[in-house]
Structures are given as structure tokens and as C-alpha cells.
Amino acid sequence: MIPDEGLRGMTIQTGGLNGVSWEEKGGSVLLEAEAGVPLAALLALSIKRGWRGLEFVAGIPGSVGGSLRGNAGVEGRALGDLVESVLLIDRKGSPRWKNRKEIQFSYRYSDLLAEHKAVIACRLSLARAGTAEVALRARDFFNKRVGQPKGVRTAGCIFKNPKSGFAGKILEEAGCKGLKVGAAEVSAQHANFIVNNGSANSRDIARLIFICRDRVFEKTGILLDLELCLMGEFLDGEVGH
Ligand SMILES: Cc1cc2nc3c(=O)[nH]c(=O)nc-3n(C[C@H](O)[C@H](O)[C@H](O)COP(=O)(O)OP(=O)(O)OC[C@H]3O[C@@H](n4cnc5c(N)ncnc54)[C@H](O)[C@@H]3O)c2cc1C
Structure with missing residues (x-):
């Protein structure tokens, strides 16, 4: 949340960072998404192609960048669990891919911005399943939000x-x-x-x-x-x- 008067300093609109690509190998999928991609778009793609892993984001509004920064999730599942690597930039604008092992994720926390300034993209590890199964699991997660x-x-x-x-x-x-x-x-x-x-x-x-x-x-x-x-x-x- 920002004050109605605005922020002192520069802000970056990440909506243009909207690229998504993937590689399917056997039963696994490596999904690469840029920071501005909405979680809902990734979930829709996962359902369409029958990839399991992202169903828990059903009903969580937000982009890949903001959601990685705060390790968004629900019921013990979080985006960080799926991360293979994250592309970051530092204060000078130098990019660097960080592997999962170099990143700390915990409940609504990541150390992604400890040394870096912004998330540019990430690679997520998903599993091939079936569209109906993934859609059903996503609906289950969404329905659990009934008390909100x-x-x-x-x-x-x-x-x-x-x-x-x-x-x-x-x-x-x-x-x-x-x-x-x-x-x-x-x-x-x-x-x-x-x-x-x-x-x-x-x-x-x-x-x-x-x-x-x-x-x-x-x-x-x-x-x-x-x-x-x-x-x-x-x-x-x-x-x-
Ligand atoms: C109805 C509702 C339900 C919600 N339910 C959940 C839930 O179940 N679980 C959950 O975890 N959250 C939930 N949220 C909160 C929110 O949707 C998530 O935390 C979401 O991941 C925030 O993403 P965002 O892109 O909107 O980030 P923003 O709110 O825009 O930003 C969050 C922070 O991340 C920073 N940031 C954004 N993009 C980048 C980037 N590319 N690089 C570096 N820093 C960046 C911002 O500067 C800011 O400090 C809910 C929100 C609403 C309104």
C-alpha cells in the first residue's frame, strides 16, 4: 500500500515484462515467466496444458515479481516451492540468475532483494498431469476462499x-x-x-x-x-x- 500522496522516488511498472515460455521433458515442465505476468495467466496456462503445481494460486491476485518477493501462497504451499531459478538485477542494472539453492524462502518471505533490486523473471518447475485434474485442484483451492x-x-x-x-x-x-x-x-x-x-x-x-x-x-x-x-x-x- 502506498500513501495517497505517492512515493518519493522512482517506481517501475513491470506490466511490459509479460513473456512466458516453457520446455516439456518427459513428465516435467520448466516454465519461464517474466516478472509482470499475472499469476492468474500462469494458472490459466497450466490448466490449459495440464501442468500440476500452480493450482494453489487460484484467487491470489498479483504478478510473478511481487509474488516471488513475498513468497505468496496459501495453506503451506508457496511460489518459492516451485522455483528453479530467478533472474534478478542489481542497483547497476546487472542481471544474474540465482539458483534455488542460493535463495531463502520462508512463510511470506524471500531474501531475493537482499542484494538485488528487482525480479525480472523466474523458472518454475511443474509436472505434467491432465487438464481436468489441474482444473479441479485449482477450483478446490479457489472454493476454500469462501470465508474471505x-x-x-x-x-x-x-x-x-x-x-x-x-x-x-x-x-x-x-x-x-x-x-x-x-x-x-x-x-x-x-x-x-x-x-x-x-x-x-x-x-x-x-x-x-x-x-x-x-x-x-x-x-x-x-x-x-x-x-x-x-x-x-x-x-x-x-x-x-
Ligand atoms: C483478495 C486478495 C486475496 C489475497 N490472497 C493472498 C493469499 O492467499 N496469499 C498471498 O500470499 N497473498 C495474497 N494476497 C496478497 C497479494 O495478492 C499477493 O501477495 C501478491 O503476490 C502480490 O503481488 P503483486 O504483484 O500485486 O505485488 P505488489 O503488491 O505490487 O508488490 C508487493 C511488493 O513486491 C515488490 N515487487 C513487485 N514486483 C517486483 C519485482 N518485479 N521485483 C522486486 N520487487 C517487486 C513491490 O515493490 C512491493 O514491495 C491477496 C490479495 C488480495 C487483494
Whole structure:
């Protein structure tokens, strides 16, 4: 999330990095995708060609680059599990392919940007299966999202699940459901989602996030860690990354 005033500095639009290619060998597939390719496009291709591995991304909006950076996933599966290698560029613009073994992935984390500045492309390892099987598995993952708010304006989960449980349940038990700042409201359906009911600005949303975090800390001693990236400057002294 960025402040309504924008960011100080340069931003890169990766939508033009939209190349996809693949190599099928026996039962395996090496899929190469550039950073701007939407996960949904990769999943659609996987279903069409009957490749197994990416079904869990059903319902996760985002591009390859952003999703690798945060190791997007669900239910113990994440994009990093499929990575064979990632093409990165450093501050000087020099490209370098990094192998899986050189990259650390964990829950909603990768160290891809520790020394580098951007993800350019990746190679993912998938398995050949059948279209019907892959489509069914993708639908199963999508259907499991039934408890998440739909058809509303939301950025997805705000906090990571701590080791002690699910962030949504912890937030709900701390009484966060229904809290509001302006038109920003903690979803009555799932307490780890904030919904913009119309005119909420980025500061309203950031303020509500910090109210929820503080409330959980006061009630439980758990300091929830953000899953959402706050970029730029938010609230007095609260600086994103
Ligand atoms: C309804 C909903 C449901 C969601 N469900 C899930 C879920 O189940 N699991 C999950 O993990 N996430 C989920 N998300 C969050 C989000 O969709 C994912 O985290 C997604 O992977 C973000 O990708 P993006 O391309 O939108 O990244 P952005 O949000 O645009 O960027 C995220 C970060 O990555 C950086 N970045 C983007 N591209 C690059 C690049 N090429 N190189 C280097 N850095 C880059 C950005 O600067 C930013 O810091 C959900 C979101 C919504 C709205």
C-alpha cells in the first residue's frame, strides 16, 4: 500500500515484462515467466496444458515479481516451492540468475532483494498431469476462499499468521471486527481483511491497521507482523518499507 500522496522516488511498472515460455521433458515442465505476468495467466496456462503445481494460486491476485518477493501462497504451499531459478538485477542494472539453492524462502518471505533490486523473471518447475485434474485442484483451492470477503475493495490479508495461530482469529478475539476509521472497516466476515467502503484514504487504512495491531498486543502480548507492504511514509513516525 502506498500513501495517497505517492512515493518519493522512482517506481517501475513491470506490466511490459509479460513473456512466458516453457520446455516439456518427459513428465516435467520448466516454465519461464517474466516478472509482470499475472499469476492468474500462469494458472490459466497450466490448466490449459495440464501442468500440476500452480493450482494453489487460484484467487491470489498479483504478478510473478511481487509474488516471488513475498513468497505468496496459501495453506503451506508457496511460489518459492516451485522455483528453479530467478533472474534478478542489481542497483547497476546487472542481471544474474540465482539458483534455488542460493535463495531463502520462508512463510511470506524471500531474501531475493537482499542484494538485488528487482525480479525480472523466474523458472518454475511443474509436472505434467491432465487438464481436468489441474482444473479441479485449482477450483478446490479457489472454493476454500469462501470465508474471505468478495466483491469488496480490499488488499487481502493485513497480517501474517504468527506461530501461535491464525491472525484472523486472534484479531477477532481481540474485538477488531467492525472497527472503523473513516470508511475503512475491519471486515465483519474475516478480521484479517480491511474493506474500503468507498472513500477511505490510505491514511485511514494505515491508522486502522495500527489500531488493530496495538489492540491485539495490549490484549494478548502478540505483536502481529504485517503481510501487507506499506511503502512510503504513514502516520507520525511509522515508516513503511
Ligand atoms: C483478495 C486478495 C486475496 C489475497 N490472497 C493472498 C493469499 O492467499 N496469499 C498471498 O500470499 N497473498 C495474497 N494476497 C496478497 C497479494 O495478492 C499477493 O501477495 C501478491 O503476490 C502480490 O503481488 P503483486 O504483484 O500485486 O505485488 P505488489 O503488491 O505490487 O508488490 C508487493 C511488493 O513486491 C515488490 N515487487 C513487485 N514486483 C517486483 C519485482 N518485479 N521485483 C522486486 N520487487 C517487486 C513491490 O515493490 C512491493 O514491495 C491477496 C490479495 C488480495 C487483494
